[in-house]
Amino acid sequence: xxxxxxxxxxxxxxxxxxxxxxxxxxxxxxxxxxxxxxxxxxxxxxxxxxxxxxxxxxxxxxxxxxxxxxxxxxxxxxxxxxxxxxxxxxxxxxxxxxxxxxxxxxxxxxxxxxxxxxxxxxxxxxxxxxxxxxxxxxxxxxxxxxxxxxxxxxxxxxxxxxxxxxxxxxxxxxxxxxxxxxxxxxxxxxxxxxxxxxxxxxxxxxxxxxxxxxxxxxxxxxxxxxxxxxxxxxxxxxxxxxxxxxxxxxxxxxxxxxxxxxxxxxxxxxxxxxxxxxxxxxxxxxxxxxxxxxxxxxxxxxxxxxxxxxxxxxxxxxxxxxxxxxxxxxxxxxxxxxxxxxxxx
Amino acid sequence: xxxxxxxxxxxxxxxxxxxxxxxxxxxxxxxxxxxxxxxxxxxxxxxxxxxxxxxxxxxxxxxxxxxxxxxxxxxxxxxxxxxxxxxxxxxxxxxxxxxxxxxxxxxxxxxxxxxxxxxxxxxxxxxxxxxxxxxxxxxxxxxxxxxxxxxxxxxxxxxxxxxxxxxxxxxxxxxxxxxxxxxxxxxxxxxxxxxxxxxxxxxxxxxxxxxxxxxxxxxxxxxxxxxxxxxxxxxxxxxxxxxxxxxxxxxxxxxxxxxxxxxxxxxxxxxxxxxxxxxxxxxxxxxxxxxxxxxxxxxxxxxxxxxxxxxxxxxx
Numbered sequence: 001x002x003x004x005x006x007x008x009x010x011x012x013x014x015x016x017x018x019x020x021x022x023x024x025x026x027x028x029x030x031x032x033x034x035x036x037x038x039x040x041x042x043x044x045x046x047x048x049x050x051x052x053x054x055x056x057x058x059x060x061x062x063x064x065x066x067x068x069x070x071x072x073x074x075x076x077x078x079x080x081x082x083x084x085x086x087x088x089x090x091x092x093x094x095x096x097x098x099x100x101x102x103x104x105x106x107x108x109x110x111x112x113x114x115x116x117x118x119x120x121x122x123x124x125x126x127x128x129x130x131x132x133x134x135x136x137x138x139x140x141x142x143x144x145x146x147x148x149x150x151x152x153x154x155x156x157x158x159x160x161x162x163x164x165x166x167x168x169x170x171x172x173x174x175x176x177x178x179x180x181x182x183x184x185x186x187x188x189x190x191x192x193x194x195x196x197x198x199x200x201x202x203x204x205x206x207x208x209x210x211x212x213x214x215x216x217x218x219x220x221x222x223x224x225x226x227x228x229x230x231x232x233x234x235x236x237x238x239x240x241x242x243x244x245x246x247x248x249x250x251x252x253x254x255x256x257x258x259x260x261x262x263x264x265x266x267x268x269x270x271x272x273x274x275x276x277x278x279x280x281x282x283x284x285x286x287x288x289x290x291x292x293x294x295x296x297x298x299x300x301x302x303x304x305x306x307x308x309x310x311x312x313x314x315x316x317x318x319x320x321x322x323x324x325x326x327x328x329x330x331x332x333x334x335x336x337x338x339x340x341x342x343x344x345x
Numbered sequence: 346x347x348x349x350x351x352x353x354x355x356x357x358x359x360x361x362x363x364x365x366x367x368x369x370x371x372x373x374x375x376x377x378x379x380x381x382x383x384x385x386x387x388x389x390x391x392x393x394x395x396x397x398x399x400x401x402x403x404x405x406x407x408x409x410x411x412x413x414x415x416x417x418x419x420x421x422x423x424x425x426x427x428x429x430x431x432x433x434x435x436x437x438x439x440x441x442x443x444x445x446x447x448x449x450x451x452x453x454x455x456x457x458x459x460x461x462x463x464x465x466x467x468x469x470x471x472x473x474x475x476x477x478x479x480x481x482x483x484x485x486x487x488x489x490x491x492x493x494x495x496x497x498x499x500x501x502x503x504x505x506x507x508x509x510x511x512x513x514x515x516x517x518x519x520x521x522x523x524x525x526x527x528x529x530x531x532x533x534x535x536x537x538x539x540x541x542x543x544x545x546x547x548x549x550x551x552x553x554x555x556x557x558x559x560x561x562x563x564x565x566x567x568x569x570x571x572x573x574x575x576x577x578x579x580x581x582x583x584x585x586x587x588x589x590x591x592x593x594x595x596x597x598x599x600x601x602x603x604x605x606x607x608x609x610x611x612x613x614x615x616x617x618x619x620x621x622x623x624x625x626x627x628x629x630x631x632x633x634x635x636x637x638x639x640x641x642x643x644x645x646x647x648x649x650x651x652x653x654x655x656x657x658x659x660x661x
Contacts, residue, residue: 034487035394041385046523046558049426050485056425057523088434089486096429096449125437128444132428135448159439163446194442205443208467 001042007058008066015073016080023090026051052093056100067101074098075106083118091119092129099133104142107134111146115153124157131160135167144171151183158193161186162209166216173220177228180244187243214250218258218274222282225251225259226272229284346384347651348642349553352564354658356574358405358552365659367554370395391554392489402490402556403549403603407577410548414537418493420481420607421519424461424529425449427617430485431533431609432468433476440473451529453622462619465531469617480606481533483556488606490556494519494581494599495537498572503595505585512621517585518598522560522628530620535612540604547605551579555603559628559635560584562642567597578602584627587638596641 002010002018010018026037038051045057059070078094098106110130114120120127130150137143144167150156151164161183168179180187194202217225238248251259256275264271267283274280353359370390375381393400410416422431428449436444445468451461468474482488507514515532516524524530540546549555552563560582564570570580583598609615628634643651 032394035392041388042382047484048523049422049483050430052425052429053423053523054484092429092434096425099449100425123434124439125434128437128439128446131446132448135446136450136452138452157439159443160446162443190443202442209443212463 012072071103120155410537482606520581
């Protein structure tokens with residue numbers, strides 16, 4: 001076994017080869033070789049729960065230079081590992097060690113090796129492992145960019161899209177809508193497959209994942225949500241059968257949805273409110289307030305009726321601004337939009 | 346180690362001729378590798394790395410549990426080990442339709458830890474989350490021993506207070522000296538009757554050859570430790586009590602036994618909980634580091650007299 005001094009003098013290639021040899025021994029058929037692999041007790045490093053523990057403890061004892069070379073060696077091993085040389089377990093170890101040693105620089109290797117390579121194609125569980133490491137570093141540029149690239153790669157399993165999206169949304173809330181659109185096809189695919197299967201347990205799982213995703217999106221800055229809603233041209237998006245429609249319905253429309261629209265008499269403005277924390281609100285300053293307002297009170301039938309009489313009767317409760325917007329929006333040019341909305345509802 | 350060997354024989358846990366046999370294997374190994382650390386040789390010989398391939402684990406066998414025994418047992422591991430070795434790769438690959446991603450280490454914030462608990466709960470509700478063919482114990486993936494504890498002796502009123510630091514509390518109570526600040530610990534809970542059904546299962550009160558860590562102690566004289574011993578359990582060294590110089594020489598922690606590696610598929614009552622983050626180091630101060638512990642273990646005796654007593658026991 002190499003001494004600590006010797007290990008501190010290793011370069012990245014030395015570490016790559018050293019790790020490779022021991023991983024092959026650890027997962028090989030020879031009992032004694034398995035026992036001897038990653039045995040650092042001579043260096044005062046106990047075995048711990050597993051060889052992963054032992055390696056992580058050894059890493060902590062290396063010099064700064066040794067640590068840097070160890071990390072680089074891990075990345076080299078990840079990039080160079082031949083599919084028929086290392087086992088799936090060995091690759092899982094490498095992925096986890098990249099996370100434990102906080103080597104964010106190696107994250108983009110996940111995309112080529114797992115997202116497009118044989119490793120990810122044949123072992124989707126390694127993509128789960130990579131996502132789980134990325135989840136540890138949510139918010140970092142590296143985790144964001146890698147998750148985005150991995151989630152749009154060829155081998156990425158559709159059914160991991162929920163957690164991939166959560167990482168993206170929490171890392172870059174300002175891009176939450178854009179990233180949802182980017183991954184929409186995966187959400188659509190998962191939803192369709194489960195709905196087509198008719199399996200009740202799977203549908204329950206799907207509903208639970210939507211609830212969980214909605215909770216996270218609800219916690220993102222409301223200003224971002226308001227900006228996103230402002231881009232909705234008409235309500236066909238909301239009532240679409242596609243995932244974006246489901247997201248908005250879960251967020252805004254369904255019973256006890258976490259977000260709701262209200263008219264703030266104090267502000268004389270429409271506001272988007274967090275139902276669980278009513279003081280958390282954001283003003284809505286756009287001409288599409290009215291359709292949204294009507295969604296919340298369910299009065300779709302009013303839209304094509306005589307809005308003038310509605311304004312006269314309800315002016316006190318909805319305020320002068322809403323009346324002005326009502327007049328603006330309910331012009332003959334916009335009526336087909338409201339008709340489509342009522343039909344969809 | 347010598348003190349633990351002596352205690353194992355003095356307490357009637359290991360027969361002196363077994364100790365003699367063990368030491369003769371160790372002597373042969375030392376002849377073959379003169380510079381080798383003796384502790385490593387002892388561990389290797391215990392695991393069967395000797396001429397006869399004989400293992401010396403779990404020598405002091407406990408009465409097996411009855412198949413209706415409802416004592417609650419547990420094993421503690423860190424979150425990284427759970428993620429890597431206990432979670433089923435089939436679950437991860439998405440055969441479960443919508444796998445819930447669990448980070449190897451929780452994000453260290455209140456919301457991160459709450460989310461980890463939620464995710465762990467969702468995962469362990471599924472029927473196929475346990476890795477096929479996996480065992481729990483140390484070292485993974487091929488455990489030699491599985492250390493278990495139980496809560497049936499009740500709360501230890503002499504234990505220090507930990508405010509809201511359950512991770513450090515668990516680490517200290519269990520004497521897990523190798524778990525450092527920053528580790529997140531999980532507790533795997535199961536009922537004793539699950540073990541009763543495992544074929545060729547072995548369970549024992551731990552002795553010197555059971556690969557205990559640097560704070561392992563075969564014998565403690567506190568009333569709590571004696572109560573454990575009456576029931577066939579050893580006692581951990583409570584690191585918090587040892588760190589606290591006002592503990593008046595009473596360092597008993599939790600009860601402990603060693604078991605052969607436990608197959609996950611046999612633990613039908615298994616539940617998993619996140620205990621928490623270890624927030625404090627251990628064994629770092631002068632009075633509770635390895636030297637301090639060795640001094641405490643010697644208890645005023647000198648090493649030569651310990652050696653002489655040991656030789657006398659084995660007829661040397």
